[in-house]
Amino acid sequence: MKHLIDPMDLSKQETDEIISLAQDIIAHRERYQGSMSHRKLATLFYEPSTRTRLSFTAAMMELGGNVLGFSDAKSSSVSKGETVQDTVRVVGCFADVIAMRHYIEGAQLYATEVSRVPIINAGDGSHSHPTQTLTDLLTIQRELGHIDGITIGFCGDLRFGRTVHSLIKALSRYKDIKVILIAPQELKLPDYIKRDVCERTGIPYREVETMEEVMPELDVLYMTRVQKERFLDEDEFDRVKDSFVLDAARMALAKEKMAVLHPLPRVNEILTEVDDDPRAAYFRQVENGKFVREALIVKLHEWKDDPEHGMPSHDYPVYDDTLRCTNSKCICNNERAPHKFRRGDDGVLRCWYCDSKVK
Ligand code: CP
Secondary structure (H helix, E strand, C coil): CCCECCHHHCCHHHHHHHHHHHHHHHHCHHHHCCCCCCCEEEEEECCCCCHHHHHHHHHHHHCCCEEEEECCHHHCHHHHCCCHHHHHHHHCCCCCEEEEEECCECHHHHHHCCCCCCEEEEEECCCECHHHHHHHHHHHHHHHCCCCCCEEEEECCCCCCHHHHHHHHHHCCCCCCEEEEECCHHHCCCHHHHHHHHHHHCCCEEEECCCCCCHHHCCEEEECCCCHHHCCCHHHHHHHCCCCCECHHHHCCCCCCCEEECCCCCCCCECHHHCCCCCECHHHHHHHHHHHHHHHHHHHHHHCCCHHHCCCCCCCCEECCCCCCCCCCEHHHCCCCCCEEEECCCCCEEECCCCCECC
16 A cells, blocks of 8 residues: 655655646646545644645545544544554544644654555654655746756755755755755754765755855755744744845845745745745645645555555664664654664664664
């Protein structure tokens, strides 16, 4: 069965098929209405959301299907202590596909171990957000007409920004991508993404400390919010929260044809004076999120029983009673998920669920 937990669960060809189906849905919406009639999507959101949950809901409604679920886990039996695995076993009795957001990293991967319906990761902690990645790829394709060959600047919270981590992974499969990382010291991209993704796949990247010095090079500027909810230390958040602000003066330094993306919500990092600039693509990006989720729902249904579209074969897990994942936000430190690991090509052991390096 095909789940979508990490962008790399989709092959490049499957990713391209989803992007191209989304474009066909945009061009011929009427052809797809009713294609999911009598099917049900469950949205299980343990963490707040506007775009992801509502775009999944709108996508399923456009396809003629129905939606059930919760937007606040406290209103469900989770508040009585029901585990993630038991919750998906139960919801799988009612729904054909589950989109789940969780503040615990690896929760959705753990859920796939018992689910009888496809699970879509709608964001797990700071780890991954693959449907935002599909949205971003579709937006770049529509704004620029191509994904290959772009220079993309990621700006803001690159440390906790799950959308950034997922998009860099997905871009590693395209040709001639250049990445520029614009972040304060405290919010730099984690080493494992730099090493395991950029260096291993040969994406050139460089780190800079001002937007101004790179604006003229960029085809895409990917802005992100500094996420208060991910900080354990409020003083640290206060120090970095307004590090980078995009305004009309900085936009004046950019190419005539470029695109500003932001997964949203924004706080202070893009002034509203930028919104009317034709290069500001972030609200068009929101609508693309609905179309790409329609395409994903259709494709996961089509691939459900097709052995050619299973999950990619991962390495066998490594079990070692002397090792523990030390990420307090990982599922194996929050539920009874086993501490298990995968060994990368570099020989480093990482948590099976959250990718944290084992110390
Ligand atoms: N982009 C995104 O994930 O937005 P929400 O948190 O509103 O779903």
